[in-house]
Amino acid sequence: MSQFQLAAISHLTAGRSQIGTSLSFHLFFAVLGVGLPLMMLVAEGMHLRTGDPVWRALARRWSKVFAVLFAVGAASGTIISFELGLLFPRFMAYAGGIIGLPFSLEGAAFFLEAIFVGIYLYGWNRLSPRAHWLSGIPVAVSAVASAFFIVTANAWMNVPRGFQIVHGRVTHVNPLAAMFNPAWATETSHMVFGAYLATAFGIASVYAVGMLRGRRDPYHRKAISLALATAAILAPLQVGAGDLLGRTVASHQPATLAAIEGVTRTEPGAGLNIGGFPLPGHHGDVLNVKVPHLLSLLAFDRPGATVRGLDSFPKADRTPLAPYVRLAFIGMVGIGTGLVALSLWYWLRRRRGRSGPEDRPTLMAVAAAGPAAFLANELGWLVSELGRQPWTVYGVFRTSSGITTAPGLGATFTAFTLLYIGLSVLTVWSVRRIASRPLEGLPSQALAAA
């Protein structure tokens, strides 16, 4: 009996690890898939307006990178759509009919995106400059639409609505109510802003590294200022969206809120833990500063509101990974705060001179901001997914009930992990190969002129 139990646990762990690995791999490409089209459009649009060939060179270079990322991202997205059925068939049997609408609409958006990606990437020489720029708009719009639809499905997993369970069967499905559940607006906007921000800082980071290596030309300067301008607009919006999402979690996922904020015991007028790293043997008090009443105020708009602690939930109904949820949350918020500070710093300094600060410390900070922004996206998803455990659908459907009955998940997990390692190596190799090519349509004297 105990041996069977052990086997069952590792079976579930293998399945969860496989889909977790797949999602975190795909997220990287999904983020760039949402963000890069916008950046390409802006750069190409600047070229149409100013005629400056540097903008066109940037747009073309990014479009080549985008081609590779889109291919890998479409492939890793396909893996996930299969894995839902291969790893969690019983979850899909339960939920497929409820959240089918956003998935079908996502199919439509992805379809349009793929079609216009074909036109955009292969059409540089076939379309007029204006028509080519216009063909990029559906790419950017449908990329955001895809992210929107998928995240509404995830929001449903966090705040399930639009169905009833009668005698163990799903009935009274209202697809629109399921899709537009109470978390849809906050979760989707947080994701889309996060994707744009990570792309912007990612681009700034690449060109900051170039400048640190001595390539201080208009090509690099323009890329950085475009990226950091985008970031400066979006960073404050992201803080706002994050705050609203926090309130959504507070009203609908009390056990998740407790794990995120590191609240162990129920208390009225709860304080906000800043720091409070969950180290073994300590009770969330490592390097902690507790701001009185702030958590109650932030979460429920009343300084005296009661916040439930993790202790108040039955052990079976709260996440077994609370310390990791807390760590991921601290990481995400910490990075986000740093990024807001960095873009403020850059634009304050920039006002004085004509171009932005190009001293080594600033450039190094910008270089670090890209990877940090991607990490923040990954951490945010860890907060959402680990924070919801042991549920796949909060309060309704347990993760352990969804896993497949077919054997062999250890083998498939190994195979896919190897695949992802291989894909990562190939992608990096391929992007570096693109980056090492000379810029087309940009004579070297155009760069030397600066």
Next chain:
Amino acid sequence: MSLPAVIAIILGVSLTFYAIFAGADFGAGILDLLAGERGSDREAIAATIGPLWEANHVWLIFSITILFSAFPAAFSALGTALLAPFTVALLAIVLRSVALGLRASPGGRERSQVLLGRVFGATSLVAAFSLGAAAGGLAQASGARVGAATAVPAIPWHGLLALVVGALAAALCAQLAACFVTLTVARLGEDRITERFRRRGLQSGACVLLLSVAAVATAGATAPALSDRLMGAALPIVIAGFAIAALSLLALARRWYAIARGATLVTAAALLWGWFVAQAPHLVGARVTIHTAAATHAALAAIAISAGIVLLLVIPAMYLLFSIFARPMLEVVE
């Protein structure tokens, strides 16, 4: 007609588009593998499928979302029973997309381009074969009208019928690709390349015909219930399929390239619909049908509406894509 039947037909149409267009892509990989050292042949293949393959690939994702939204129990049963062949197909599909995407990006050295090409070719073959084998096994398990009372039946994806159908799928993909490439290069006036692909079309077309006969015979021997349905409800489609497969060979022999391509497309569609009709209304095995597996009425209605939106948006966009790239350009477009 009931709502589940409408959705099942939409699913069938979506799968048909996947089979013919992505099938041609898989076939392009198989031909690429056969092209050996001939760079001109590989360029002709790349120029034919270049901008189109990503969009073709989406039909698969669209089919999967319809399947799991409209018939969640069927998706669940398929995922469980076909974990192994689907995992293999999935790995192959991913590797081939990535190899193709990377190969198309500029600046590669010759050696790495060749290696990527080999990966693209081999995985295309594996993907076509394993999806075909899964379909063959599914047809065998679902033709039976009585059977195990479990919701997840055993699917003989490694049985004889499955292997024959897997090989048939690979041959059909190769023929599809050969017809697409032949038509493209013939319009460019590249006579020597055209001739080589025409020969590939004839070879693979002959294989398709032989393997189709073998598949029907194997079904008769190992899956009598399926065979009865193939010779019953599906008989008109089976006969039409054979006739059109023969026509595609004739057209290739006579160098009617446009007709050859059309006939091969219809052959692929006939093969699929013969299978669909033979196992309708069953989706997976003896118990999971379009009625027992269907989601609630509201969910089905939402899917039907969103599928309508998809067609409204996608068909004009597809038309735009194909018309922009209708005139092939063999020179490498950066």
